[in-house]
Amino acid sequence: MSNLVRLGLIGLGGMGRFHAANLLAGKISRLELTAVADTDPARTAAYPQLRAFSSLEAMADSGTIDAVLIATPHYQHTPLALAAIRAGLHVMVEKPVAVHKTEAERLLAEPLRPGQIVAAMFNQRTDNSYRQIRSLLQGGELGEVRRVNWIITDWFRTHRYYSQGGWRATWAGEGGGILLNQCPHNLDLLHWLLGMPRRVRAFCGFGRYHPIEVEDDVTAYLEYPNGSTGVFIASTGEAPGTNRLEIAGERGRLVYEGGRISLVRNEQPMSDYSRMAADAFSSPPRQERTFPAQDRGGQHVAMLENFAAAILDGAPLIAPAAEGIHSVELANAMLLSAWTGETVELPLDGRFYAQWLDRKIAATAGVKSPQPA
DSSP states (O other): OOSOEEEEEEOOSHHHHHHHHHHHTTOSTTEEEEEEEOSOHHHHTTOTTSEEESSHHHHHHTTOOSEEEEOSOGGGHHHHHHHHHHTTOEEEEOSOSOSSHHHHHHHHHSOOOTTOOEEEOOGGGGOHHHHHHHHHHHTTTTOSEEEEEEEEOOOOOOHHHHTSSTTTTSTTTTSOSTTTTTTHHHHHHHHHHHOOOSEEEEEEEETSSSSOSSEEEEEEEEEOTTSOEEEEEEESSOSSOOEEEEEEETTEEEEEETTEEEEEEESSOHHHHHHHOSSSSOOOOEEEEEEOOOOOTTHHHHHHHHHHHHHHHOOOOSSBGGGHHHHHHHHHHHHHHHHHTSOEESSOOHHHHHHHHHHHHHHTTTOOOOOOO
8 A cells, every 4th residue: 555645625615725725735744635626616726736626526536536535515524425435435524524413324324445434524632631631531530520511602703704605504505503513523522521411402592693594502401321411502602702611520620711721629529528528518628730731732634644544554533433423413402402492312313303404494495695784
């Protein structure tokens, strides 16, 4: 096998051009951008040094690539990934891997050839702060988790942002708002750190801050199998916004905010102390540790480096595409709960969700992309 992976990039919107710039600058070793594909010839014309195609099929048949990076609008992620897999190509899919759970299940059910790699672009898994939090949780520093709160409202976006591209901020074009666009990263991290909840109750503001049909504000309550609870709050309309993750467990509390991790650790698990304490108002002795600020890791570059290493060396993937279904399911469950006004049990009935989404698309057919005020 060659020690170089030839990559085709599909989709030359904002993210596609970002990836192209990194690849052409030589930032990803052993991964060479050899071809681009987009339905707009003007976009591919901006890369005269590369082979240009109008479709994945033509690109795959050209023999110029070994792998693809899919950076198109959301609804195209699953069909393109399936076509690439069937063509024998390795695949990296931008988030989300699918718009709804049934599409994600289709992707995961597709048989792979020996050694074929399918990955998801969950670059926040390379952030060293989140990696340290995961290590602390897995190492038992907090004991059994009892509560998680994540306020992630620093995704502020203007009206101008939502007016870019007719597909954006529509049920038919994007499949959702903040939960399908910005928060797949946070929902992936929530699962990566703590696993999946067993039920979800959510309240969404649809066009609360912007002239759009999809959600731009979310408050969700989560219940986990061990009885622990969570609250997840996200918004694109709040400034300056907050990014605060707080996890409480039997052995203490971890807070991540402002780039720093602080850990207050009980010397004795709180439930044990509560049962044994003679004093009605005492609390467990504790120690506090503050961890120095961590860098954000390699982000997109690191993900593509890992993709190449998985193909060439058999290295484990940072984010296998199979794990992308979890953030999709969480987003779908929150939207379904808001639409129905009911608590949603997990695993989610993907077909039932898809029916609701189809109704939303039908009800807003012909709605134009919002224009800035």
